[in-house]
Amino acid sequence: MSRAASFIFRRRGSQKHGRGWHWTDIVTWLWLIGGLIVMFGPALWLIFSSFKTPAALAEFPPSILPYASQQVTVAGHEQPLTLYDAKMPDGTTKRMAEIRRIGLFSQMIDPADPGAPPVRINIDDRQPVRKLSFATENYTEPFVHFDFFRYLWNSVFVTVMATVITLVVNSMAAFALSKYEFRGRSFAMLIILATLMVPLSVIMVPLYSIISSLGLFNNLWGVILPTVATPTGVFILRQYMLTIPDELLDAARMDKASEWQIYWRIVLPLTAPALAVLAIFSVVWRWNDFLWPLIVLSRKELYTLQVGLSIYSGELNVQWHFILAMTVVTMIPVVLVFIFLQRFITTGIAGTGLK
Amino acid sequence: MGQIKLSNVKKSFGAIDVLHGIDLDIRDGELVVFVGPSGCGKSTLLRAIAGLEKITSGDIEIDGRNVNSVTAADRGLAMVFQSYALYPHMSVRQNLAFGLENARMPKAEIDKRIMEAARMLEIEPYLKRRPGQLSGGQRQRVAIGRAIVRSPVGFLLDEPLSNLDAELRVSTRAELAALHARLKATMIYVTHDQVEAMTLADRIVVLRSGRIEQVGTPLELYNTPGNRFVAGFIGAPHMNFLQAAVENARPGHAVLSLPDGSRLEVDAGRQVLQQGAALTLGVRPQHLTLGKGNRSLRATVRMIEALGSETVLHTELGGQKLLVVLPGQHRFSPGSEIDLSLDAAPLHFFDEKGLRLETSV
Numbered sequence: 001m002s003r004a005a006s007f008i009f010r011r012r013g014s015q016k017h018g019r020g021w022h023w024t025d026i027v028t029w030l031w032l033i034g035g036l037i038v039m040f041g042p043a044l045w046l047i048f049s050s051f052k053t054p055a056a057l058a059e060f061p062p063s064i065l066p067y068a069s070q071q072v073t074v075a076g077h078e079q080p081l082t083l084y085d086a087k088m089p090d091g092t093t094k095r096m097a098e099i100r101r102i103g104l105f106s107q108m109i110d111p112a113d114p115g116a117p118p119v120r121i122n123i124d125d126r127q128p129v130r131k132l133s134f135a136t137e138n139y140t141e142p143f144v145h146f147d148f149f150r151y152l153w154n155s156v157f158v159t160v161m162a163t164v165i166t167l168v169v170n171s172m173a174a175f176a177l178s179k180y181e182f183r184g185r186s187f188a189m190l191i192i193l194a195t196l197m198v199p200l201s202v203i204m205v206p207l208y209s210i211i212s213s214l215g216l217f218n219n220l221w222g223v224i225l226p227t228v229a230t231p232t233g234v235f236i237l238r239q240y241m242l243t244i245p246d247e248l249l250d251a252a253r254m255d256k257a258s259e260w261q262i263y264w265r266i267v268l269p270l271t272a273p274a275l276a277v278l279a280i281f282s283v284v285w286r287w288n289d290f291l292w293p294l295i296v297l298s299r300k301e302l303y304t305l306q307v308g309l310s311i312y313s314g315e316l317n318v319q320w321h322f323i324l325a326m327t328v329v330t331m332i333p334v335v336l337v338f339i340f341l342q343r344f345i346t347t348g349i350a351g352t353g354l355k
Numbered sequence: 356m357g358q359i360k361l362s363n364v365k366k367s368f369g370a371i372d373v374l375h376g377i378d379l380d381i382r383d384g385e386l387v388v389f390v391g392p393s394g395c396g397k398s399t400l401l402r403a404i405a406g407l408e409k410i411t412s413g414d415i416e417i418d419g420r421n422v423n424s425v426t427a428a429d430r431g432l433a434m435v436f437q438s439y440a441l442y443p444h445m446s447v448r449q450n451l452a453f454g455l456e457n458a459r460m461p462k463a464e465i466d467k468r469i470m471e472a473a474r475m476l477e478i479e480p481y482l483k484r485r486p487g488q489l490s491g492g493q494r495q496r497v498a499i500g501r502a503i504v505r506s507p508v509g510f511l512l513d514e515p516l517s518n519l520d521a522e523l524r525v526s527t528r529a530e531l532a533a534l535h536a537r538l539k540a541t542m543i544y545v546t547h548d549q550v551e552a553m554t555l556a557d558r559i560v561v562l563r564s565g566r567i568e569q570v571g572t573p574l575e576l577y578n579t580p581g582n583r584f585v586a587g588f589i590g591a592p593h594m595n596f597l598q599a600a601v602e603n604a605r606p607g608h609a610v611l612s613l614p615d616g617s618r619l620e621v622d623a624g625r626q627v628l629q630q631g632a633a634l635t636l637g638v639r640p641q642h643l644t645l646g647k648g649n650r651s652l653r654a655t656v657r658m659i660e661a662l663g664s665e666t667v668l669h670t671e672l673g674g675q676k677l678l679v680v681l682p683g684q685h686r687f688s689p690g691s692e693i694d695l696s697l698d699a700a701p702l703h704f705f706d707e708k709g710l711r712l713e714t715s716v
Contacts, residue, residue, distance in 0.1 A: 250407050251440035255454030255501075256428035265453075269444040 043331075050324035051134040057320050068133035072097050075114045084108065087125040095129065096121070138325035146322070148329075150301055151308035155287060156333075158223050158304055163282040165228040167275055173229075174237035174271075175263050179249060189238065196231045200291065211296060222296040223304070227286065233278045240274035241267060276341045283337045287330070305330045356418045357508035357541030358383045359404060364413035366396075366403055366565075373399050374565045376413065386535050386542045390552040390588070391562035397545045398513055400562070404543065405511050406430045417508065428457075433502035434511040437518070439494045441486035447497050448482040451504050458505075465504075472500040475534075492523045499534070509541035516551060528554060549589055553577070561585050578701070583709035586637050592667065594703070595643075595677050597636045604628040611636065614673030619650050621702070634712065637703035640667070640678040645685075648696030652677070656687045668693075 013022035044064075049057065051066040071080040074097050081097035086108055088094050096108035099118055106126060107118045142148050177189050207226055216222030244267060252262045268275070290306045297303055309326050312319040359381040366374040373396045381387050389397040402408040404415060406427030415422050422430050441450050448469060455465045473479045476496040486494055495515060502510055515531070516524045532555055535542055546552055552559050553573045561568040561576065561584070569581040573589075580586035586594045602618070603610040609628045611619045613636070628634075654670035654677050661684060668679040668687065679695060687693065704712040 245438060245440065247436045247438050247440040248442065250402075250405075250427075251434070251436055251501075252442075252453070253407065253427045254405065254432070254434050255505075256457035257453070258457075261457065266442060 046324060047328055050138055050321070050328045051136070052138075052321060052324075053135045054319070054321050056135075057324075065132055066134055067130040068135070069128045070131050072111045074109065074111050077114075081111070083111070083129040084126040085129055086119075086121045086127075088119065088121070096126070098126075135321065138321045139329070142322050142326055146311070146326075147301070147303075147308070148305075148326070151303050151305045154220060154302060155305040155330075158220055158289075158293070159283055159286040159333075161220075162224045162227050162286045163279055165224065166230060166233055166282045167279060169228050170230060170233035170278065171237050171268060171271060171275065172263070173234045174241050175267055177234070178238045178241035179244075179246070179267070189234075192231045192234050194231075204292075204295065208295060216296070218297060218299050218302060220297075220302060223289070223293045224286075226292070227289070230282070232281065236278055237271060237274050240271055244270050280338055280341050284334055287334050356383055357381075358416075358418050359509060359541065359543070360414075360416040360419075361404070362414045362416075364400070364403060364415060365411045366399055366408065367411050372565060374403070374410075377565075377567060379560060379567065379570065381541060381543065383541055384539045386544060386555060386557045388544045388546060388552040388556035388559050389562055390546055390549055390559055391568075392588075393547055394564075395562040396565040397547075397562050401434075401511050401513055401543060401545050405432055405434050407434075431508040432511055433505050433507035433509075435498045435502050435513065435515045437514040439486070439498040439518075441494060441497055441501070443486055446483050446485055447478060447489070447500075450486065450497060451482075451501050454501065454505050468504045468506075469500075472503045475503070475537075476500045491519055492527065495519060495527060499531075503538070507540070509543065510538075512542065512544045514546055515544075516546070516548075524551075531555060550591060553589070559589070561588060579711070580637075580703065581711050583635060583637070583705040586703055586705070586711075590639055592640050592678050592680065594637045594639050596705075597638070597672065597675055597677070599634055599636045601628045601630060601632045601634065604630045604632075613652065614675055615653065616673070617652060619697070621704075628712075633707055635705040635709070637705060638697060638700050640680040642700035643677075643679045643681075643695045643697065644699055645681065645693065646696050647694045648698035650697040652695045652697065653692055654679075654695055656689055656691050656693060658689060659685075659687055670695075 011021060011025040013020035013025050048064055048066055049062075053066075053068055055069075056063070056067060070083045072083050073080045077099065081099065084096055084098055084106075085093055086096040086106075094110065096119070097111045099107045099109060101107070101123065104123055105120050106123050108121055108126070109118045110116055173192070177185060177192075211217055211222045211226065214222075216225065248266060248270075249262055252266050257265065288306060289304070290310075293304045293307050294310070297307060305326070309323060309330070312323045312326070359379075361377050361379040361381075364374055364377040365372070377400060379387075389400060391397050399408060403410050406422065406425065406429075410423065417430060417432070441447075442453065445453065451469045451472065452465050455468065460468075469482070470479075473482060476499060478493065478496050478500060481489055481493055481497070486497065489497065495518075498515070512531075516527055519527060528551060531544075535555075544551075544555060556573055558570060559573055559576055560570050563584055569576060569585045576585055576589045580589060580594075583596065587596070597613055599611040599613050599619070601609050602612045607622065609621050611621060611634070613619060619636075652672055654672040656668055656670050658669040660667040660669075663684065665683065666681045666685045668681065668685075670677045670679055670693070677695075706712055
């Protein structure tokens with residue numbers, strides 16, 4: 001542990017004159033801390049904001065941590081009253097509860113002495129008493145009122161199916177394009193890569209009419225199928241498969257393996273690191289897809305999470321507290337997938353068994 | 356059985372001809388070595404026999420059956436690749452079993468064969484390991500084991516020792532020879548190392564630019580190389596070649612003049628040498644002896660390599676290099692002149708096209 005700490009905190013300046021700071025140390029630290037804030041700041045802010053009440057969200061200037069005004073129940077008043085630190089007419093500051101606000105003045109009473117007459121205080125002379133508080137109802141409410149599990153299931157189904165089919169289809173294409181010699185091989189690769197330059201918005205209308213005529217409108221398969229063949233995936237896998245020595249395939253052919261077995265039992269396991277990369281990409285893409293599912297799915301029970309979330313931003317009213325909380329929830333699976341699959345990316349295959 | 360017959364096998368990659376009509380008859384149980392410089396087509400020929408490379412024309416027969424259109428898997432041959440080509444994601448046992456499983460062999464039989472091969476090759480302790488956890492020599496054994504378990508009619512080995520270090524190469528070479536003696540299977544062995552070829556082969560096939568230069572037992576090739584290329588390729592260090600001119604030719608006898616001006620009388624046998632014709636005289640470095648004799652040369656020492664058991668002299672003779680290997684240890688200083696006797700040396704003569712002339716000294 002201490003070795004890890006000394007590794008992380010070592011400085012160039014400390015090598016020469018003991019404990020000094022070289023200017024590169026300062027630049028390095030500033031750069032890294034800046035990077036940390038840029039990368040993690042928005043995510044942290046999102047998470048903290050998701051615990052804020054709608055009132056706290058609307059507050060200006062915004063705070064990073066979720067605060068809520070403290071309230072107190074005072075005898076003689078049915079509703080709990082909000083607590084303020086108020087500047088009394090005699091100049092002292094006292095913790096008071098607000099009964100009502102009239103224009104620029106606020107009627108306040110002392111919660112310790114509810115029998116005393118209310119005091120009139122200028123609203124500029126009082127500060128709300130705030131305490132760190134997590135509005136967990138932002139999370140629990142949608143689970144009750146919002147059809148969260150239905151949407152979650154739809155999202156999971158679309159993501160898993162699309163990813164599995166993407167991996168199979170793209171790896172087959174990549175296998176053929178990397179391991180078989182045929183006329184027009186590079187041309188086929190070029191055509192596939194060229195589709196990278198066609199944005200979704202261009203093909204949306206024809207794609208819609210295809211899906212519609214296939215009867216896949218308002219069907220989760222209509223969301224899945226158009227996305228499974230990705231040029232990026234074919235490219236990543238092909239480049240990786242090119243590094244698998246042809247001698248392995250020849251050896252398998254001598255071992256009476258069929259071409260399918262070569263693909264399934266030799267090439268696919270050896271492509272695992274590239275498949276893991278593509279799986280992460282595919283999960284993130286499909287999970288975060290919004291526009292295409294929005295077009296294809298019009299029945300509420302078929303919505304994916306991202307489409308479902310848009311319910312909270314109505315025409316007149318955006319329920320930010322729910323959107324933020326559900327955004328955090330929808331982030332979790334992607335993060336988990338990444339944590340799980342990144343091992344495969346970094347490990348790779350230690351020995352290739354050759355030479 | 357493992358008789359392999361090639362007739363007029365040709366192979367071209369696009370416009371490039373790699374094999375120009377190979378004719379070869381390999382007998383059952385024979386260990387044939389294909390040897391030649393890199394790019395001579397020896398690996399292509401091996402792959403063509405294996406069925407991994409489609410031949411452009413010609414015929415390949417195994418045990419009298421034409422296999423031109425038979426796939427690699429069904430030719431009954433097993434191959435050991437230069438890189439071993441072990442499946443990195445499978446254990447040694449799975450590597451050995453893969454081919455047998457594909458052939459739908461009963462599990463008990465697979466286990467029996469694997470244990471047999473593992474015992475023979477002493478790889479039993481590693482059966483559960485992955486190829487990445489094995490040393491080069493162990494991987495090599497696994498690669499051979501993968502070939503053995505299939506009990507093929509013939510083994511094809513593509514430079515199987517080239518990835519081993521020098522010491523391991525010598526011991527593995529001996530093991531391969533022992534394995535061949537034990538299995539009595541046909542083996543085709545490709546190498547560019549002529550020492551491997553000499554020590555292992557029943558017959559050597561010397562290839563150059565897609566053509567067979569000569570086929571014969573190791574000693575046939577060593578003693579009577581058919582042409583200048585074979586003479587230079589077989590034997591280490593390679594044979595010395597000296598340009599010579601026929602000065603005085605009459606039937607059965609000739610006098611040659613060497614570049615340094617010395618004369619050499621040779622018995623021309625039945626060959627009729629042309630007056631004034633140029634020829635190449637070949638003599639192996641080991642066959643030159645120190646001292647003056649009936650036929651001798653005077654050469655200038657340029658460099659000495661003392662190997663302990665023998666001394667290699669790099670000498671020069673009339674502008675041509677001449678290598679001499681003397682047994683034992685000798686002291687010379689560079690620049691000194693020495694007399695070399697050819698009396699005990701078998702001499703080889705090659706005509707202008709590089710073909711052997713049957714003469715005796």
